[in-house]
Amino acid sequence: MIIKRLPAIFVLLLLASCNKPAPDNTKEKRDLAVVLEKHARTEILDKWYPQSIDKEDGGFLSTFTYDFKPTxxxxxxxxxxxxxxxxxxxxxxxxxxxxxxxxxxxxxxxxxxxxxxxxxxxxxxxxxxxxxxxxxxxxxxxxxxxxxxxxxxxxxxxxxxxxxxxxxxxxxxxxxxxxxxxxxxxxxxxxxxxxxxxxxxxxxxxxxxxxxxxxxxxxxxxxxxxxxxxxxxxxxxxxxxxxxxxxxxxxxxxxxxxxxxxxxxxxxxxxxTFVDQPDSIVNKHHGLDHVSFGHDVETAFLMLEASHVLGLENDTLTARKAKHMVDHALAVGWDDKDGGFYDEGYYFKDKPGITITHDTKNWWAQAEGLNTLLLMSDHYPDDEHHYYEKFLKLWAYCDKNLIDHQYGDWFEGGIDKQPEKKTALKGHIWKATYHQYRSMINCIRRLNGEEVNP
CATH class of the missing domain: 1.50.10.10 (Glycosyltransferase)
Known part of the structure; x- marks a missing residue:
């Protein structure tokens, strides 16, 4: 049986359904799980493996062009x-x-x-x-x-x-x-x-x-x-x-x-931190001192995973801290118009709130965001932050701007902000399959209603 990728209208309908009073969306979730599973299998795994296996020297080839040619x-x-x-x-x-x-x-x-x-x-x-x-x-x-x-x-x-x-x-x-x-x-x-x-x-x-x-x-x-x-x-x-x-x-x-x-x-x-220094010094040291929203949402998941592995059944402190990290990222680092987590921000001393210093959206942060938002929606289904709605919005963003449905895998950054990424390297020593594949397998299981920990 050939499973076709669901059209964008499907995602929009799902988004709309989130505003209705507590519908049973089990079927919609399972339909979306089919889409994610097909993507994970055919557009991630099948593009990388076995092609990336280095049969001559061992290990895996690292670097591929945008159309998956070794280079x-x-x-x-x-x-x-x-x-x-x-x-x-x-x-x-x-x-x-x-x-x-x-x-x-x-x-x-x-x-x-x-x-x-x-x-x-x-x-x-x-x-x-x-x-x-x-x-x-x-x-x-x-x-x-x-x-x-x-x-x-x-x-x-x-x-x-x-x-x-x-x-x-x-x-x-x-x-x-x-x-x-x-x-x-x-x-x-x-x-x-x-x-x-x-x-x-x-x-x-x-x-x-x-x-x-x-x-x-x-x-x-x-x-x-x-x-x-x-x-x-x-x-x-x-x-x-x-x-x-x-x-x-x-x-x-x-x-x-x-x-x-x-x-x-x-x-x-x-x-x-350089927050008390002049802006020129802050900007010079931005690589050492900024807010990385992708790392924050990823860490929320990793902390909950570690707590579960340790068997800490009533670890409310870790749960509360993880939620706080996600809520902070959503409050100040989330693109409410198009969906997605911005790459970087900074709390300048003399400016109100946070300043988004890099409004690009790299692939790994969005992949981790999908995983963590769906996790949060399971733990807090009625929360005011509407985690499931934001998960759907992020998936729609990834489907449109990050997933390469022609050549496979994910672009390094969202092509709405960085159109040049469409022909950038598809793989290199810092970009393989781990973030996006882990996200997909965790999301698929949650959407299918399987028992998933954390």
Whole structure:
């Protein structure tokens, strides 16, 4: 049977239905789930796999043109290589009849084990060339962020395959992080590490605009995610302790009272901010100090996921903080006219409210927004923020401006704001399948009425 993509009028009718008193919209949700499932299978998975499998040198090809032709030197980064392993592992569980997904996950695991793991010092290399040689330009240095994704992928692959070699490497990576990256004094993890695992300190030689030596929200939230994935297959007491530690740090320290994440912090968790400086200084350091709405809505989901994995049944504090983050993003970072979360904003000292500094809408933030808005609509169906209505509006935006129905997958940014993205790279070391595929599988299950946690 051929399933056709539902026309835009279907989405508009669904939007209209949200304003009516409590209709039974089960059928509409399941019809939309069919649309999302077809998209996930044919416009994401089938475009990337098996095409991206590098049969010559191992792992996955990284870079593709807008029409999905391999291009460039095909460097391989631990983050995107791991995300390909994770995606194929999850797809193999949903589509067990599609044997190539588990085969692809195994193929990617072998590259992580044989090429990306540093056999001399331990830990995962950040970047290697196509053949798996550490890139000289990166000096072989490592990050907590990169190693977190290695652990994340290995845990997911073990769950799908029961390959104990993958679990053993995940344990090894966790213990390497424990020895080198974990901060036993102030807790959390140092982000920047030398090849031998020693921490890169921030000193006077580091430019004021550089991230070097800071702790940060991005590595922290993905460590939270990785530890949650690992704990589900290896319920070790130390993994649990670190998972709880990261949840509390993110919820109570990295998230500020307004409801958004502080991007960078000192080793003892003091926020890096330039708000009291002249606007010229603020703008110069914008990369270190702004509001990232996509990270906020993503983190709301990741905190609730971690709380669930830990079995914290009455964790009202995390639930309240997660909702606050989403509500803040909707209040000040949401495009109520066209739908979608803006990329960045800033609370300037002498200006009322927030200023949207980047009104573009990147692909991953919208994908995470879909997942989190639908989650919130399940938890708070009668809330004044009308999460389900906004989910539908965001899906309509993505369907029109982000999903490439001609060549497949998602544009890097919404083409209403950035029409040049229509012919930009479809894949590169920072863009693979993880955000959009995770969003789709979670949304499909919720729309179908399946029991979904968190």
């Amino acid at each position: 460039g030197d095909q460097d391989k980064m631990i983050v995107s290589q791991s995300r390909h392993v994770w995606t194929n592992s999850k797809a193999s569980e949903i589509y067990p009849e599609r044997k190539h997904h588990l085969e692809a996950a195994h193929h990617g695991f072998e590259f992580l084990r044989d090429k990306m793991w540093d056999k001399q010092y331990g830990g995962f290399h950040w970047l290697v060339d196509k053949k798996g040689n550490p890139k000289a330009s990166g000096q072989g240095e490592k990050t907590a962020y990169g190693n977190a994704f290695g652990i994340y992928a290995l845990a997911a692959y073990y769950k799908a395959s029961k390959d104990t070699a993958a679990l053993n490497l995940a344990k090894k990576a966790f213990m390497w992080m424990e020895q080198h990256s974990h901060d036993s004094v102030y807790k959390g993890y140092y982000q920047h590490l030398k090849r031998d695992g020693s921490v890169v300190a921030r000193d006077a030689s580091v430019p004021s605009t550089a991230e070097t030596g800071y702790k940060d929200q991005n590595s922290s939230i993905h460590l939270l995610e990785a530890l949650a994935e690992l704990y589900q297959v290896w319920p070790d007491p130390l993994v649990r302790e670190r998972l709880e530690e990261m949840l509390v740090l993110i919820r109570d320290t990295i998230t500020n009272p307004k409801g958004y994440l502080v991007l960078f912090l000192t080793s003892d968790w003091k926020p890096i």
